[in-house]
Amino acid sequence: MEVVNARSALLSNFEVLNLLRELDADHIARTKTAIRVKKEEGAAGKNLHDTHTEEISENLRTVELEAIQYLSADYQPTLHQSDKSITQLVRGLQPFGLSKSEKLQIVNLAPTEPVELYVIVEELEDRLGNQMEDLLAVVTKSLHDRAPQPRHETITVPERKNTRSEIALEVYEEVEQETWEYDANQMEFDDTGEGAGVEGDLDVDDD
Amino acid sequence: MFVLSIIKDTIAILPTNFGVPPEQALIAEINKKYANRVLHDVGLCICVFDLVEAGEGKVRYGDGCLWYKVRFRMVVCRPFASEVILAKVKSSDEDGIRLSVGFFDDIYVPLAYLPQPSAFDPNERAHFWLPDSEATTPHELLESATADRMYIDQGEVVRARVEADEFYDDEPGPPKAAEGVAVKREARRAPYSIICSIAEQGLGPVPWWKSAQPADDAMDQE
Numbered sequence: 001m002e003v004v005n006a007r008s009a010l011l012s013n014f015e016v017l018n019l020l021r022e023l024d025a026d027h028i029a030r031t032k033t034a035i036r037v038k039k040e041e042g043a044a045g046k047n048l049h050d051t052h053t054e055e056i057s058e059n060l061r062t063v064e065l066e067a068i069q070y071l072s073a074d075y076q077p078t079l080h081q082s083d084k085s086i087t088q089l090v091r092g093l094q095p096f097g098l099s100k101s102e103k104l105q106i107v108n109l110a111p112t113e114p115v116e117l118y119v120i121v122e123e124l125e126d127r128l129g130n131q132m133e134d135l136l137a138v139v140t141k142s143l144h145d146r147a148p149q150p151r152h153e154t155i156t157v158p159e160r161k162n163t164r165s166e167i168a169l170e171v172y173e174e175v176e177q178e179t180w181e182y183d184a185n186q187m188e189f190d191d192t193g194e195g196a197g198v199e200g201d202l203d204v205d206d207d
Numbered sequence: 208m209f210v211l212s213i214i215k216d217t218i219a220i221l222p223t224n225f226g227v228p229p230e231q232a233l234i235a236e237i238n239k240k241y242a243n244r245v246l247h248d249v250g251l252c253i254c255v256f257d258l259v260e261a262g263e264g265k266v267r268y269g270d271g272c273l274w275y276k277v278r279f280r281m282v283v284c285r286p287f288a289s290e291v292i293l294a295k296v297k298s299s300d301e302d303g304i305r306l307s308v309g310f311f312d313d314i315y316v317p318l319a320y321l322p323q324p325s326a327f328d329p330n331e332r333a334h335f336w337l338p339d340s341e342a343t344t345p346h347e348l349l350e351s352a353t354a355d356r357m358y359i360d361q362g363e364v365v366r367a368r369v370e371a372d373e374f375y376d377d378e379p380g381p382p383k384a385a386e387g388v389a390v391k392r393e394a395r396r397a398p399y400s401i402i403c404s405i406a407e408q409g410l411g412p413v414p415w416w417k418s419a420q421p422a423d424d425a426m427d428q429e
Contacts, residue, residue, distance in 0.1 A: 002215045004278065006249045007285075009211040016209045016253070016282060023254060057235070060242035063253055063310050070309030075293060075364045075413060105291055108208070109366075115416045119291050119368065119409035 250285030
């Protein structure tokens, strides 16, 4: 094992949140198909082969969910950002002559007040002086464009997975838990209007 | 807070996973090995970002696994020095405050990095800051009016600046033959800990520096 480059690139909180959300959605999709396959095979009386089940690492799920929770917290600006808004923000920060780490921090923290900017940028008065207001305006503007986030998916998952990871069960037993919990969660989020919940309901009703 | 690290390693894929496309199996194995673990002098590994290159799987003498030489990029959490982060107060004690970011808890603010003057209130089990105070000894500070004190309570969101981080490699050394079976258990140190400061203006609990309400004290506004 060799660490080739311990710090090859910096990532913004937004990028990491997106990556983790994708990973999460991936896991859910995979477990959904696994449940469906198992049910079909069970109904057809076939032998339950374990050919394609991969154990999902507990560690990965834990750190993934906790990181998603932290990054999507209310006090973080990450939920109010989108790809477009960040590109816009970085472009808007160009004329101020900030270092890479300062720009990254501004993207991560989205300061809207002078005092917040003061802790991020060194020697604020000397370097920016009267441009402070302009900088804050650029930041505030980028926060207003908020892209629609698929929030309901991430909300259902923590409730379901937390109960699952608390109990150390084998995959089969977890799957049984899954179908039961799934129902309850779908019931709660009626206002989403997205297809995912309805699909899940249809599956269970087949019994 | 997050960086990408390029890592090279040799990963074994078990025969049960031969039906899965190798990239998927490799990513799963790498995540199993690295996720939520601290790599010395690198940071806390979160998950695999992508595979850069992977060689052909070779079978080694002795087991049936396919061994791949992989080079991949991993998302690692390692705040750099003087970075400002948002964290929640996990607990306070006489030596300082402990912060948490959900997936990582070993973030400490020692007494020296608290805004001065401040003291620890053993009744509230919380530190408090007395802005614009002439008092210097903890004794005098504890005699101040409770209404003047700015408490740093548990669960509050604070802005902290990273001062330093420490890696501790606690490899158990070779067993000492003379000791016999008696194992001396030393205090377990965290493999990775971050030291932060909340001493400057703008740092500390976020509500202290919000100038949205007109009823704020003069010192809260910049």
